[in-house]
Amino acid sequence: MKWTSALAIFTLFWVFSAFFVLPFHGRRAEDEAAPLIAGQDRGAPATFRPKRVLAQMTIAAAICFAIYYVAYVNGWADPNVLSGRA
Template sequence: MTVTFSIAVYFMIWWIILFAILPFGRVRSQEEAGAVVPGSEASAPERPRFLRVIILTTIVATAIFGGFYLLRTSGFSLDDIPFLKPPSAR
């Protein structure tokens, strides 16, 4: 597995996990907090906590990529799964 391929796969995993993690946690809107900043939308978050989301995304994506890397380098393939083989090949 080349470095370029690894970086591309990690980036895709990170991006997907980012959108999976974004909805978690309680985020109050500026309207709920009662302090709408002039020029911003009332539904904008009061405190978005982007650093927490980015750190959590990086931890989860790294764990998933580690599993992908181990599976990819172990030599395991779909041919190793018995119930996926056609009956004549068993």
């Protein structure tokens, strides 16, 4: 596998990991004791920590990519079979 292909696949895993990581973050604003600001959605998180979210996304993507890479090296994820060419 070329390094550019590996980078592209890792980037896809990283972007898709946001759908797994984000639902687990933050308490809703209405659950907090602080009053809501005019125009603030009640379901919006009270506090948002982007560095923590990005770190968790990177960890999740690294784990998924490692599993994919092991499958690729062992031939379990053959690109020709997956694309229907074999």
